[in-house]
Amino acid sequence: MPDKPPCDPRPAQPRGKTLLQYSPNGRKLIVAGLANFVRTYNTGDEDNVVIVDNVPDETNAVIAGDDYFIAGNEDGLVSQFNIQQKRLDKLLVRSSLPIRALAISPDEKWVAVSSDEVIIKVVDRHDIERITILREHPKIIKHLSYDPYGQYLAASCIDGIIYIYSMVGEEPTLFRTVDGIIRRLEVEDEASSECVWHPDGRAFACATATRDITTVSVADGAQQRSFLGGHMTDVLSLAWSANGALLASTSRDGVLVLWETKTQSIIRKFDYEKTMNVTWHPQAENYLNWTTSWGEVYICPDFLKDEAHIRLLKGPRARSPFFHDPLDDTSAAINGRKPLVNGRPKPLRAGTPDSLDILLGEGEEEDWIEDDDGAGYTNGNGKRTNGHLGALNGHTGKRGRQDYWSPQIHEPFQPGATPWRGNRKYLCLNLTGFVWTVDQDTHHTVTVEFYDREMHRDFHFTDPYLYDKACLNERGTLFSCPSSDDHPAMVFYRPHETWTTRADWRTELPNGEEATAIALSKNFVTVLTTKGYVRVYTLFGTPYRIWRQKSGPAVTCAAFDDYVLTIGNGPVGSDGCTQLVYSIEDVRQEYICQNEDVVALPEAATLKNIFFSDDGDPCIYDSSGTLLILAHWRTPSQAKWVPLLDTTQLDRLASGRKEESYWPVAVAQGKFHCIILKGGDQHPYFPRPLLSEFDFKIPVSPLAPPKKASEGEVEEEDGIGESNAQSSARLEESFVRTSLLYSLFDDSSSVHTRLSHTQKTELTRRQLEIDKILLQLLAVECREGEERGMRALEIVRLMRDRGGKMIEAAGKVAGGGEECARGED
Known part of the structure; x- marks a missing residue:
């Protein structure tokens, strides 16, 4: 037998699709359906019903304001009706095909309309001639919903993809698409794929193909926690309570389920009949309302009887159910300190999903200052003055709270790792392979995959320690985990292969000490800790070195062979942020190559990644978007950061049509290896993206693309129709880049007391390559005429083989023998 509802049904519409919608102030409940009228019920006086006639038949969608409602109908009309006057106000927009969904912005200015036409119309409710068309989706939109702050419009398409439009700015743009969550549905299907926004605006809930309910983060499109096992048939409707602490859902078999958001657990389950659409009262009242396919509406005050559940309903705003809530990382901001991104203050943008003012709400600013000592730093309303009262002379102790200042420090990070996105994150990404983990609530599952599967086999394991950092190279995998109630912080190393039984080892850090960053080379394991210690172990777990960083707090570290690079917070700059300083030490020789030198970052830029190249040179x-390499770092006090590539100047971005950024992976084989991130993505996600590579291009001068050669123009070897200026700019960049790479190779060779034959040959080859570039540059200068003779002479002086055939070749070029500059030996 079905359960008996706690209230009696009220006939509202003919049998069939029956919709309900509260006014924003919660005073009226609008019920629409197949009839040519709409009923409105007054909250607290439900017997006082207002009927608005002359509504077109078969209402497919309805939205409401405090004194009006808007109906979209089968005949393609979207009309606004006045509730008190019971009449049609105006026709907002017309479609040639039936209306399917409506959504109104929180400020009640814009109405989004979808129909069987493959477009979304966004009309200004106050000026119906202002219409914006959204057409990035390829098929019909079944549902529309605005987020609580009016920044995003979620459109559920019948192709099973959610299209999220950014409504900020003059023209709406497609913000992201979310695939693999909702199922493919026809517009006539009763099953719902609507995105129902959580009140904090950071995520929305929707029904999945498995008849479960999941939440999706709008910031990155990742699937978050799910509400499982509540329904055996298609989900028809979802509704969050006003504070987001409870979720109600209905399904085709009449089941009504109440969920607790924080735990995603079922708190009550009712077996009613023919339930269809459900909604909570928008002002946290204990009202739950739903309609049935019989055209009835249930208006149930005091629906919840359990005091614990009522406290949930009327309690403070709950958070969206994230696996790893980004707001947990902004505790510093809650305690009065600005959150940082790699040492720089992160702006709290009002009304955006990453903003704390969503949680604090309006009117909860720091207006706690009182003029209790008569110092005159507030006005009569208890607010700050505008400075016209002069300097403050009150007691120092009284003013300490607002006058306290502390520098903005650089956040620690693990190179090659990504933040949590849903329940997954990459622990390590490099050219050897990648390590990723999945949060399974009680434990994690870690997977290690390699690019060269003939050399190494992929593996995965159950992780009860919840490892949060990892390093991977050709010899092994290194992990670290934070401390918990069951164990202290630990470091775990697993070699890939050994000539004996594989010797995994695990070591514990002292109590109260956590791993800030870890690094792995072919010789050593390095652990940077929260106490500022640099702990170095051999690959078999033997402690080898330990010292404390001179600058702190620690930020990150990297390693190559016997070298360890550490980065920490240094002196405070003029902007109130600490500068990053680095040190490089040969741990085997106990020789400091660079000691507390500054990491060269431009104003307002942040450090994204740090690693060693395949030749052993530090890169950041x-x-x-700039890749830099550290030159002459083996000589104390001689190191300098040299740009290898400015990704904002790549040819692929020249048209301005592509919106992409780059996730750095490695510098190897003379190229920059990275992952291309499309749109607004900041980190790679699953499935595993492909690696891309770009040639180095030092930003010497802007390089215009070569023009196609016209009749009579000479075709150059490297391009057709290059002007002299273009050739000169290209060759100048090539000369600076080749000279830099030569000096890097020369420095790495200098560590050997005696150069091998291969090294000597390579140095000679690189010198010859530089001279060839100079010969080509000389040819360009000679074409310019005698007025460029001094620069031509300077180019000859830059040649390294001054006594050999290069000088002879230069003479031939100056005399007109430009064929020698074509790269001939």
């Missing part, structure tokens, strides 16, 4: 990649 910053948020400005």
